Amino acid sequence: MSHTDMPTFSELGLPQRVVDALAERGVTTPFPIQAASIPDALAGRDILGRGRTGSGKTLSFGLPLLNRLAGGRTKAKRPRGIVLVPTRELAMQVADSLEPYGNVLNLDIKVVCGGTSMQRQIFALQRGVDVLVATPGRLRDLMSRGVADLTEVEVAVLDEADQMADMGFLPEVTEILDQVPAGGQRMLFSATLENEIDTLVKRYLSSPVTHEVDPPAGAVSTMEHHVLVVKPNDKSAVTAMVAARQGRTIAFVRTQLGCERVVEELNAGGVRALALHGGMNQAARTKTLADFKEGKVPLLVATGVAARGIHVDGVDMVLHVDPAGTTKDYLHRAGRTARAGESGIVATIVLPHQRRSMFKLLEEAGVEAERHRVEGAFSEELTRITGARSLADVRADAASRAVEDAESEIVQLTRRLQAAEDRLIDLQERARKATEYAEGVRNGTIVEDDREHRAHRPRRDFDRNKPRGANAGGGERRFGDRDRGGERGGFKRDDRHPRDGHPRDGRTGGGYRGQGGRKDRFERPERGYRSRND
Template sequence: MPEHESTEPVETVEGSEAAVAADTTKSAESVGIDEASVTSETSDTSEVAEIAEGSEISDTSGAAGTSEASDAIESFDAAESADADADSSFSDSSVASDSSDDSDSDEAPGLTFGDLGLPEGIVRKLTQNGVIAPFPIQAATIPDALDGKDILGRGRTGSGKTLSFGLPLLATLAGGHTEKKKPRGIILTPTRELAMQVADALQPYGDVLGLKMKVVCGGTSMGNQIYALERGVDILVATPGRLRDIINRGACSLEKVQIAILDEADQMSDLGFLPEVTELLDLVPAGGQRMLFSATMENEISTLVKRYLTNPVSHEVDSAQGNVTTMTHHVLVVKPKDKAPVTAAIAARKGRTIIFVRTQLGADRIAEQLRESGVKADALHGGMTQGARTRTLSDFKDGYVNALVATDVAARGIHVDGIDLVLNVDPAGDHKDYLHRSGRTARAGKSGVVVSLALPHQRRQIFRLMEDAGVDASRHMVGGAGAFDPEVAEITGARSLTEVQADSANNAAKQAEREVSELTKQLERLQRRAAELRDEADRLVARAARERGEDPEAAVAEVAAEA
C-alpha cells in the first residue's frame, strides 16, 4: 500500500506533552512557538483521498479515475519535490547534479565522458555545461548500457544515476524513426517531481540529437500529453498511473519500445506501484534492453529483476545506507519545554535546512511559528497542490526560504543540492524513512549533517532506529536554546534565540525605516503637487476676477481666507 502521512497526533515542535507545566508553555510562547498538541488534519482513512482530490488532475472520467488518484499519490511521496518538487525547473536539482563534477573525490579518476563511447554531440554539450569527469556509477554503467546489455544499478539518490541510464538511452535511439503514439524508449519514475527532473536533466542532450521527449504524469494536462504522442514522441518519462490511463484510452502503445528503464524501483515498491509497473512492462516487447535502478534490492525488486532483466550487468556504487553512514549523525536529547526553542535556533542557522515532522498540520504550524520567530520558513506536504509545491520548492532553491518544514510523504520529492543539514523534529517511522530523510543532504559528493531531536522517553526508540539503519550517531544533552554547548553549536550552526530575535528585530527596523523613507518621499511629492494645484487655483481665480472687472488680488485673498 502507498505510504501516507501519519494522521495520529504526534510530537512536533508544538509537542504532544499534555503534562508539560504552565511555565513550559510560557517558555515556548516567549519565542513564538507554542507547545500545543498537534491534531492531524486528516482522517484515519489516510491522505490518499485528500491527495487524489487536490492533485489538479482534470481528466478523471472512466477507468482513469482510480489510477489517476494513485498517480496523484505518486507526486507527493518523492522527493520531491512534492521533489520540483515541482523542482523540475531547478538548474541545481538532483538530476541536474548527476552531471555535475563538484567533487573530485566522487569522480572516476582519469576518465572523461569522451572516453565512454558517447556521441560527440553529447560530449560537446556536457563540456559546454562544465561536465567533464563522470561519477563512478556513470563510468561503470554507460559503456555496458551502450553495448545494449541489461543493467541492474544500485546507487543512492544523487550518485549520478540519471545520466547513467539517460545518456545511453539517447545515444541508442538517435537517428531512428518514431511512429505516432509509439515511443521507442520509456523511463518510469515513482513521482511526478522525479519525472520532471529526469526530463529536465536529459532534455538538453536529447535536443542535440534531435530526439523528442515528453513527461507523462498526473497533475498536468492529459490532453497536452495525448496531443504530443499523436505528433510522435521518442522518449516518455512517465509515472505508472498516468501512462496506464493514456494507454487505456488508446493514445499510446508500447509495442515499439526498445529500451525500458525503471528508476527508483525501491520507491515504486514502497508506494505499492509495482503491480502497475509489471502491467506496463508486460506490454513492452521481449528482446529489448531493460535497465533497473534502485537504492535497495529487497524481495519485490529481486522479483522484478528475475522477471524482466536478462543476464543483467550489476553495478553498485554508493548504496543508500553507505551514503548515510558517511554523513555525520547526531541526537540532541532535549526537554519538552526546550524542543521548540531548540528547533527555532537550529532553523535559524545559515544555509539550507530541511526539518521533518510527521503530520501536515504540524508542518504548517511549525513553519508559521518559525516565521514568527524571525526564520524564513515554509511548509511542504502532500496536502498542497502541485502549483503550491512547485512555488515552495522554487523559493527554497532560490534562497527566499532557508528552512523547509516537510513531511515524510514529501521527503522523496525534494531533490535540491546545497542542503547541508537535515533536522528530524519528529522521529522517522522506521529506518527506511530515516534513510530517505537523510538522503536529502550529502548529495553529489557533498558532506551533510543529520540531527535528530529526542525527548527523554524517545531516546531508546531513536537509537534503535539508527541501529537498524546502520548509523553510528553521537548523543548530546541540550539544556536550552539560550546558550548551546560550543560543540553542539558547531555541529548544528544553531544561533541563540536572542540572536535570532535580534536579527528579526533588526530586519523589522530596517523594513520600518524603508517604509518611513518611502512615506516621506510620498509626502514630499504630495506637498509639491498640492502647491502646484494651489498656484493653478489662484491663477484661475484671478483670471475669473479680471473677467468680471474685479480686483484679482482681492479675489485670491478672499478664497484663501475661506480655505
C-alpha cells in the first residue's frame, strides 16, 4: 500500500474529536503500522506488532487504548490501562504523545518511573489515574506498597518489549502481568520478535493479530551505513571533525567516563556538545534532552541509555565513537536517525583490531556498509561521507562565537554602566542641594524648618519595667496629658464613661469588654444609635 493510498484516521474508526485533535497537530495520514493495527486494536483484539522506534507505534496502541477507556470511571489506586516501557525517557515521551488525546477524552495519564517523586505518584494514584505509563521497577514498588492495584486493568501494553528483555526486566514484567486479570486486551510492540518475546506472547496474548510492516533499522532504504577505519592516534581528531558537522548528531560511547571525556575534549576544541548517561539524575537528563531537541546544542554524546527509546526528530547522523557490542545494540543506536521516512547516516569509527568483529556484526545485522580508510588529516572524502569539517574551521567558528558572546556581554555591561551613571547623576544632584541648604542655614540666609526632620528623630528608649509615665520624659507627661484634666482640653480617666455613679476603672459596668457595659453603652437610645456598626 503506497503512502497516498493510506486510509484516514476517520476511516480507521477513531472518534471525530480525536481525529480533529490529530489534525490540529498536523497528523492527518496514518503510518503503515497505524493503518494496520488501529482497526484490530479498536475491535479489542490482542496485537503483536513489530516496528522500530519512530515508526508510529505509540499512536498505534495509544489511541485505541484511550478510546476503549473513554467514558468509564476509574477508582482510587486502580488504573484501567497500563503501558510498560523500559526507560524513564520513553515513559515521558509516550505520556507526552498521548496526553493531548487523553485530554480530549477526559482521561488522566500519569508517568510512573524511577528518578522522580514517588510521593507525587502515590498521591496521583490515590486520587485515581486512568492510564499509567510505567517502568517495571517503579510500578512493582508501588504495587508492593499497596498504592497500585491492577485488578481492574482492561488494557495492558508492552512497548519496546525486546529492550526490556535486554535490560533484565522480564521477571518484573511477568510479575506485573500476572496481576492483570484475564480477559482484557493485550498489545505487545517490539523492534524484534525473538525467544524471550515469544515466551511473553504465548503466555499473555490470546490469538494475537500480528502486524510486521516496518523493516529492521538496518534495512531502512533512507539510511546509509559507513565504517571509518582509523589509527588509534587519529581517533580523537576524526571524532572531532565528524562531530563538528552541521546538523543534529548523536554520538555513542561505551562508558559513562568515556562520555564525559569525549564531551570535555570536544568542548575544549570548539565543538558544542552535551553528555547523557545513566549516572546523571533525572532533572539533568531531562534538561539535556530538552536542549538537544530545541537545537541549543547540535551534538549529544551518550551511552547506550540514549538508544533505549529516546525519540528526537531531525537527527541527521548517528556516530559510533565506540562500536556497538551486539547486533541489537547497533540497530537500536542506528534507529535514532532516518525516522518516519527521513534520511540519515550511520557511521562507525573502528580501530584496526576491531575490523573483523565489526564486519561480522554488520553481516549478522543484515547491514551493507561502505568501508573507508581515514587518515588523521582532513580530507574531502570524509566531508562527502559524513559532512565533517576541518579543525581549522571548527576553531574559526568557536572564535566567532566567542566574539559574539563578548559583544553580547559588552551590550549588557554598557546598559548596567548607563544605569549606574544615571544613578550617580541623581545622587550628585541631591548632594548639591543638601550642601546648598546646609550652607544657607549656616549663613543665616535660610531658616531651617524643623518639621521635615521630626519624622526622623529617634524614639526615646522605652523600658517596660519603669513605672507608668516614667518613659514619657521626666514623668510629667502622661498618655497625651489626658490625666491632667482640662489644662489641655483633655479629660480625667475616672470621668470618661461614668455609668450609674461608677467610674470606668471600677469595672462594674464601665464599658469594658466582657462586662456587658460596652454593649449597653452602644445601645443607649439617647445616643441615637443601637449598634456599634451604626
